[in-house]
Amino acid sequence: MKLKNRLGQGDFSFLAPIIAIAIGLLFGLGILLVSNPGQALDGFITILTGAFRDMRSLGRIMYFATPIILTGLSVGFAFKTGLFNIGAPGQFILGAFGAVLVGIKLPQLGGVHWLVALLAALVLGAFWALLPGLLKAFANVHEVIASIMMNYIGMYLVNYLVQNNIYDRLRNQSLGVARSAVIPRWGLDKVFPRSNVNAGFFIALLAAIVIYIILNKTAFGFELKAVGYNRDASKYAGINEKRNIVLSMVIAGALSGLGGGLLYLAGTGKFIEVVDVLAAEGFTGIPVALLGMSNPIGIIFAGLFIGYITVGGDYMQLYDFVPEIIDIIIASIIYFSAFSLIVRNIIQRRLKLRGGKVQ
Amino acid sequence: MEYIIEMLGITKEFPGIVANDQVTLQVKNGEIHALLGENGAGKSTLMNVLFGLYQPEKGKIKIRGQEVRISGPQEANALKIGMVHQHFMLVDSFTVLQNIVLGQETVAGGLLRMEDARKKVVALSERYGLKVDPDSLVSDITVGMQQRVEILKMLYRDNEILIFDEPTAVLTPQEIDELMDTMRGLAAEGKSIIFITHKLNEIKAAAHRCTVLRRGKSVGVVEVAATSKETLSEMMVGRKISLEVNLTPQSRGPAVLTVDKLTVRSRRQGHAKNVVDGVSFSVSKGEILCIAGIDGNGQTELVHALTGLMPPDSGRLTLNGVDITGRSVRYRNTHGLSHIPEDRHKHGLVLDYNLEDNLALQNYFLPGFQKHGFLRREKIREYALELIERYDIRSGQGPQTPARSMSGGNQQKAIVAREINRNSDLLVAVQPTRGLDVGAIEYIHRKLVEQRNAGKAVLLISLELDEVMNLSDRILVIYQGVIVADLVPQKINMRELGLYMAGSSPAAAKEGGH
Numbered sequence: 123m124k125l126k127n128r129l130g131q132g133d134f135s136f137l138a139p140i141i142a143i144a145i146g147l148l149f150g151l152g153i154l155l156v157s158n159p160g161q162a163l164d165g166f167i168t169i170l171t172g173a174f175r176d177m178r179s180l181g182r183i184m185y186f187a188t189p190i191i192l193t194g195l196s197v198g199f200a201f202k203t204g205l206f207n208i209g210a211p212g213q214f215i216l217g218a219f220g221a222v223l224v225g226i227k228l229p230q231l232g233g234v235h236w237l238v239a240l241l242a243a244l245v246l247g248a249f250w251a252l253l254p255g256l257l258k259a260f261a262n263v264h265e266v267i268a269s270i271m272m273n274y275i276g277m278y279l280v281n282y283l284v285q286n287n288i289y290d291r292l293r294n295q296s297l298g299v300a301r302s303a304v305i306p307r308w309g310l311d312k313v314f315p316r317s318n319v320n321a322g323f324f325i326a327l328l329a330a331i332v333i334y335i336i337l338n339k340t341a342f343g344f345e346l347k348a349v350g351y352n353r354d355a356s357k358y359a360g361i362n363e364k365r366n367i368v369l370s371m372v373i374a375g376a377l378s379g380l381g382g383g384l385l386y387l388a389g390t391g392k393f394i395e396v397v398d399v400l401a402a403e404g405f406t407g408i409p410v411a412l413l414g415m416s417n418p419i420g421i422i423f424a425g426l427f428i429g430y431i432t433v434g435g436d437y438m439q440l441y442d443f444v445p446e447i448i449d450i451i452i453a454s455i456i457y458f459s460a461f462s463l464i465v466r467n468i469i470q471r472r473l474k475l476r477g478g479k480v481q
Numbered sequence: 482m483e484y485i486i487e488m489l490g491i492t493k494e495f496p497g498i499v500a501n502d503q504v505t506l507q508v509k510n511g512e513i514h515a516l517l518g519e520n521g522a523g524k525s526t527l528m529n530v531l532f533g534l535y536q537p538e539k540g541k542i543k544i545r546g547q548e549v550r551i552s553g554p555q556e557a558n559a560l561k562i563g564m565v566h567q568h569f570m571l572v573d574s575f576t577v578l579q580n581i582v583l584g585q586e587t588v589a590g591g592l593l594r595m596e597d598a599r600k601k602v603v604a605l606s607e608r609y610g611l612k613v614d615p616d617s618l619v620s621d622i623t624v625g626m627q628q629r630v631e632i633l634k635m636l637y638r639d640n641e642i643l644i645f646d647e648p649t650a651v652l653t654p655q656e657i658d659e660l661m662d663t664m665r666g667l668a669a670e671g672k673s674i675i676f677i678t679h680k681l682n683e684i685k686a687a688a689h690r691c692t693v694l695r696r697g698k699s700v701g702v703v704e705v706a707a708t709s710k711e712t713l714s715e716m717m718v719g720r721k722i723s724l725e726v727n728l729t730p731q732s733r734g735p736a737v738l739t740v741d742k743l744t745v746r747s748r749r750q751g752h753a754k755n756v757v758d759g760v761s762f763s764v765s766k767g768e769i770l771c772i773a774g775i776d777g778n779g780q781t782e783l784v785h786a787l788t789g790l791m792p793p794d795s796g797r798l799t800l801n802g803v804d805i806t807g808r809s810v811r812y813r814n815t816h817g818l819s820h821i822p823e824d825r826h827k828h829g830l831v832l833d834y835n836l837e838d839n840l841a842l843q844n845y846f847l848p849g850f851q852k853h854g855f856l857r858r859e860k861i862r863e864y865a866l867e868l869i870e871r872y873d874i875r876s877g878q879g880p881q882t883p884a885r886s887m888s889g890g891n892q893q894k895a896i897v898a899r900e901i902n903r904n905s906d907l908l909v910a911v912q913p914t915r916g917l918d919v920g921a922i923e924y925i926h927r928k929l930v931e932q933r934n935a936g937k938a939v940l941l942i943s944l945e946l947d948e949v950m951n952l953s954d955r956i957l958v959i960y961q962g963v964i965v966a967d968l969v970p971q972k973i974n975m976r977e978l979g980l981y982m983a984g985s986s987p988a989a990a991k992e993g994g995h
Contacts, residue, residue: 339855339856339858340851340854340855340856341845341846341850341851341854341855341856342854344838344845344856347834348831348834348842351831351832351833351834352827352830352831352832352833354827354828355827355828355829355830355831355842356831357790357810357828358788358790358810358820358822358828358829359810359814359842359843360809360810360811360812360813360814360815360843361811362809362811
């Protein structure tokens with residue numbers, strides 16, 4: 123109750139995403155009916171239930187959710203502090219590169235190898251957000267413009283660096299990382315066999331909790347949010363608003379970078395491919411943050427939800443649905459779900475019409 | 482037909498509150514009818530009902546004797562009702578003429594025909610003495626002229642019932658006088674005017690009759706000429722109000738703030754002039770020093786330089802004997818400076834934070850309120866409750882109330898509470914009563930005097946002549962960035978002060994006390 127009030131969402135913070143998800147699912151059903159009427163209902167039930175058919179599927183939900191929880195946190199955290207971090211794809215791939223580079227080049231680190239590699243991911247992600255942060259704070263360049271540019275610079279830079287340092291010529295991708303750089307399973311492979319889920323999921327949860335605490339419990343978070351809400355009043359209250367803007371972007375970048383590290387060190391045959399495509403996990407962070415209403419705990423659930431839909435969608439291939447259609451359906455569910463903000467606004471406007479403020 | 486507008490027994494409810502409770506407003510043809518009430522008394526709700534933006538639960542509206550149902554602004558317009566909003570509805574990048582005809586353009590064959598419109602606008606502006614330049618861009622003209630454009634907009638549409646919603650809040654004293662003349666002229670030409678305000682002087686100056694609202698109810702209708710200001714304010718607030726402040730003479734202590742040849746250059750390109758030009762003065766313990774001046778004569782820049790929001794180009798600031806010229810805002814705030822800012826929404830509050838977070842905005846980082854970087858929420862709550870109690874800050878949900886949803890008066894009280902309670906040696910109060918009603922003004926004046934009597938230094942920046950004359954131990958007049966007079970209120974009158982503020986050295990007026 124206390125938290126909700128502080129977010130200014132009244133009692134409807136849960137209602138809005140649920141309505142948005144329902145709309146998204148209905149839209150998905152519509153596409154199914156258009157593309158393959160005979161199998162539509164079976165397909166739809168598969169999307170909803172597929173993820174619960176066995177322990178492996180449950181594990182896969184967590185595996186898919188891990189990187190997008192991090193990018194979701196990245197976007198959501200920036201949003202809470204008044205910034206729109208659309209640079210998650212660039213920060214994500216820079217982080218991935220940092221992790222893979224350390225993972226290949228420094229096997230002598232032994233037991234802490236994977237941790238150092240993740241640290242490299244964090245640092246490179248943060249570094250990639252530093253420039254947009256500085257530009258915003260000191261030159262008033264809008265962070266959206268700067269970070270979109272940084273996405274493309276990052277993508278081509280990583281392609282170049284991979285080709286020159288850790289290139290697998292045959293497959294046009296990065297080399298494999300050392301065994302010691304792979305994130306340990308911590309017994310999760312026993313509970314969720316053959317699902318690829320690993321300790322990275324716990325790291326994502328930990329990151330969400332840390333961000334929650336920073337935003338809601340610390341003086342630092344109090345300042346970050348104050349700057350986000352009202353830069354002038356923050357300056358008036360003696361807050362170093364420029365420093366806080368830079369720090370916000372850097373933390374957001376670190377989260378995205380860490381997400382990249384977690385995905386590419388999962389030991390699941392994921393390599394950095396040398397292609398001209400921005401990292402999808404980066405952009406998926408935006409709907410995750412929206413669906414989670416930028417609340418770190420909400421973002422965990424939003425990430426899990428999208429993982430769940432993705433896993434369920436995979437099983438639809440059993441019903442003659444081509445993978446492209448499945449992708450479209452999943453994407454539309456995700457993007458409609460991200461309308462929770464709009465839904466919230468509609469709810470609030472309705473309430474206001476019925477009553478609201480009195481002058 | 483005696484009344485042109487009759488709103489009879491209007492009741493408008495919102496969940497949990499009756500905004501208008503059996504309110505009756507009757508306006509005679511050709512009169513200026515003031516609608517007086519504190520913030521939140523229901524004035525705006527009543528006007529929104531008249532404009533069809535709200536539908537009342539009970540009551541009826543008669544225009545020119547005919548009962549009408551108004552379901553939207555278009556219908557209000559068709560009934561020849563027009564309104565000058567407090568915040569002007571003008572397109573900045575259009576010319577004056579374009580703004581006036583907007584929505585009522587004369588068109589021939591799909592092309593604009595501005596010539597007829599221009600003739601009509603020029604004729605109207607001459608007839609009512611509303612000086613405007615039809616071809617200036619709205620963004621280039623003064624606020625006072627923008628308001629004249631708004632009035633011309635109503636006249637251009639042949640409106641006969643003109644509503645002015647707190648029209649003087651944004652004007653300089655001279656512009657206010659001109660507006661009062663204009664309103665009287667309009668009434669003399671047969672227009673009926675509803676004048677929404679909480680400033681008693683203006684009611685006395687312009688209005689014929691006055692309906693007073695208090696907490697959603699009409700308290701009464703009075704003939705203005707036969708009613709004293711005291712009675713009006715008592716009707717509005719529900720208790721006796723006194724804006725007379727008794728400054729008991731007391732000896733000044735040592736200087737707290739010394740300003741030495743402070744200069745701020747204009748940040749606008751192509752302006753070589755100094756906005757603050759070599760200003761020197763000092764404020765001592767136990768006095769209220771007032772800097773009086775018409776808006777835009779360098780007060781904002783002076784205050785920003787004092788409080789650290791903007792670096793000065795030259796000069797020296799000394800606070801309690803320490804040079805603070807290059808120090809940060811945080812340093813000044815924690816070393817004896819409190820600041821009630823000019824714009825409470827821009828600088829004073831984080832509107833999306835709740836009341837308690839706003840009350841803690843200047844001390845959340847102090848040891849009592851945080852430990853190892855973690856906020857001590859229970860301490861912040863305790864502190865907020867204490868301030869709310871002590872400073873009588875009223876709000877819907879106590880410390881949890883979003884600042885945005887509070888009334889202007891209570892927002893200002895929250896800022897005053899936060900700044901005064903820090904017990905700083907120097908309080909810089911910039912237009913602390915702007916836009917507030919009499920009750921809140923009385924309260925804030927009392928608090929400032931309390932600070933003075935407690936031996937603090939108070940630097941008051943004000944545009945209001947009454948406030949300046951009533952509240953100051955000393956007056957400095959600022960004109961075009963320069964201090965042009967150093968006066969004592971007992972030795973001058975308002976007219977002389979006004980002349981100084983307007984920049985004319987009153988050779989005719991007698992020498993002010995130096």
